[in-house]
Amino acid sequence: EAGVTQSPTHLIKTRGQQATLRCSPISGHTSVYWYQQALGLGLQFLLWYDEGEERNRGNFPPRFSGRQFPNYSSELNVNALELEDSALYLCASSQFWADTQYFGPGTRLTVL
């Protein structure tokens, strides 16, 4: 069974640009979570989507947004990139209301 997949693996942008990151959940999982992992820090919760709706949002500015598609894949958009947005962005999936989350390999975003 395929795990959570993310693309691209690496992304390099300049300050002020927009970045789009993509995630495909494990087959049968309807919930997708996004986390930011800055260097040396833990996992900071960004967004939770299920059945196409945003269910919860972490303490991040509105320029972090996303959506979930009918096939349950998800997209994270970061507008007006700032240097401090450089981090590993992790996607996780679970069955709805199931507490066990499974992570993808992440997208390394570098903002220059």
Add this chain to the structure above:
Amino acid sequence: GENVEQHPSTLSVQEGDSAVIKCTYSDSASNYFPWYKQELGKGPQLIIDIRSNVGEKKDQRIAVTLNKTAKHFSLHITETQPEDSAVYFCAASTPPGGSYIPTFGRGTSLIVHP
């Protein structure tokens, strides 16, 4: 909201020794406690989890203990091997209807010397 403290931040052991990582949480409503292992350049991998109705759970060389009264839980790795070297994260989450999103500890970098 929930707050999870994880110690130590770095743990260095010799191959064959045991390693123990401890976490404390603040929200007494938390009832699910997973542990993740993150190797360099990879995403976190679930290695073991425990629910609040259980005090201990084992899986080969890995065990997790939970003390709900004291609000702390620990990861125990016995007979450590160099491939156990990684960053380990603990997390705590509340049931659906609560905040539900897991709160993670800051991570422990485990180094196993051959």
